[in-house]
Amino acid sequence: MTITQLQYVLAVAEYQNFTLAAEKSFVTQPTLSMQVQKLEDELDILIFDRSKKPISVTDVGKKIVAQAKNIVNEAARIKDIVDQEKGYIGGDFTLGIIPTIMPTLLPMFLKTFINKYPRVNLIIKEQNTEDLIQNIQDGHLDAAIAATPLEIEFIKERPLYYEPFVGYVPQDHRLRGVSELTPEDLNVSDILLLQDGHCFREGVLNLCKSPKKLGEEHFSLQSGSFETLINLSNEGLGMTLLPFLNTLELDEKHKGNLKYFKEPPPAREVSLIFHKSELKIQITEALRDVIASVVRGAIAFQDVKIISPMNHA
Incomplete structure (x- = not known):
C-alpha cells in the first residue's frame, strides 16, 4: 500500500470516473487503474463498483476512502513540519x-x-x-x-x-435627503441586489428591517456585478448597497451618490x-x-x- 495508491483512490472516488481521475492526477488511465487494482488485490476487497455508471464506492470502500483522506493529509503534514522547521x-x-x-x-x-x-x-x-x-x-x-x-x-x-456597507442613492430616490442611513430606512423592494448565490446579497437581505417583498419588482435582475447595479441605480431603478472597498475607485460624480450609515455602520466580516x-x-x-x-x-x-x-x- 502506498500514498500514491491512496491518492488515486481518492481521485476516483471524487470524479467517479477512471479516465477523469487519471487526467486530474496527471497520469495515464492504465497506470491509475492498475494501481487501484493492485490495492484492491492486496486488501482482497472491492473499493469501487465498476458495474455502475458512474462508478460508485462500495460500503467498505467508503470506510477506506475516509481513512485514505486522513492518511494522505497526515503524509502531507510531514513536509509541512520540515518546511516550518527550516522557516x-x-x-x-x-x-x-x-x-x-x-x-x-x-x-x-x-x-x-x-x-x-x-x-x-x-x-x-x-x-x-x-x-x-x-x-x-x-x-x-x-x-x-x-x-x-x-x-x-x-x-x-x-x-x-471588517468592511462596512455603503448606500448608493441616486437623484430623486426617497432617501436622497437623508444625511445618514439606518437599517430601518431600507426597503428591499427598492434595493437593487446581486443575483442569488452571492453572500453579499444575503447580507443585505438580513440587514433590511422592512418586510421582504421579493417578487414585486417589474423586472428580474441576475447580475454578479456591482458596476451593473450602479448603472441601473443611475437610471432611477432603485438604490443599492456597496462594500466599502468598492467605493474607493468611484469617480467624484458617482461618489456624490454615496450615503454612509450612522455609526456603528453595518459591515461584513x-x-x-x-x-x-x-x-x-x-x-x-x-x-x-x-x-x-x-x-x-x-x-x-x-x-x-x-x-x-x-x-x-
Whole structure:
C-alpha cells in the first residue's frame, strides 16, 4: 500500500470516473487503474463498483476512502513540519476568493505578497462560497477568502478585516435627503441586489428591517456585478448597497451618490478560511499578515455591526 495508491483512490472516488481521475492526477488511465487494482488485490476487497455508471464506492470502500483522506493529509503534514522547521515559505498554494471580494482586494495585496514571498506559487481561483467550502473539504484549495462567520466544523476562520456597507442613492430616490442611513430606512423592494448565490446579497437581505417583498419588482435582475447595479441605480431603478472597498475607485460624480450609515455602520466580516488540519499553515499565516497590513489603512472604521451572510433575519 502506498500514498500514491491512496491518492488515486481518492481521485476516483471524487470524479467517479477512471479516465477523469487519471487526467486530474496527471497520469495515464492504465497506470491509475492498475494501481487501484493492485490495492484492491492486496486488501482482497472491492473499493469501487465498476458495474455502475458512474462508478460508485462500495460500503467498505467508503470506510477506506475516509481513512485514505486522513492518511494522505497526515503524509502531507510531514513536509509541512520540515518546511516550518527550516522557516521555508514556498511551493504551490491554491487560494479561492469570492466574486464580491476578488476585484477590489486582489490588486491591493497580490504584488506585495509575491514580492515578499517569491518562492510561493500562488494559484488564485474565483468561486462562490459554497464551492469554496466544498473545495477546502476536498483538498483542492489550501485556503480561501470569504465573508464570515460560516461556523462549519472542519473550517477555521481568521478574520482579515471588517468592511462596512455603503448606500448608493441616486437623484430623486426617497432617501436622497437623508444625511445618514439606518437599517430601518431600507426597503428591499427598492434595493437593487446581486443575483442569488452571492453572500453579499444575503447580507443585505438580513440587514433590511422592512418586510421582504421579493417578487414585486417589474423586472428580474441576475447580475454578479456591482458596476451593473450602479448603472441601473443611475437610471432611477432603485438604490443599492456597496462594500466599502468598492467605493474607493468611484469617480467624484458617482461618489456624490454615496450615503454612509450612522455609526456603528453595518459591515461584513471578511476572513481567511482553511481546513482545520492546517496544512501549509506557514503560507496561510504569511498571506494573512500581508492582507491585513495593506487593508488596515484603507478601512479606518473600528466600530462596526457585523451582518452575517448565513443568519437570515
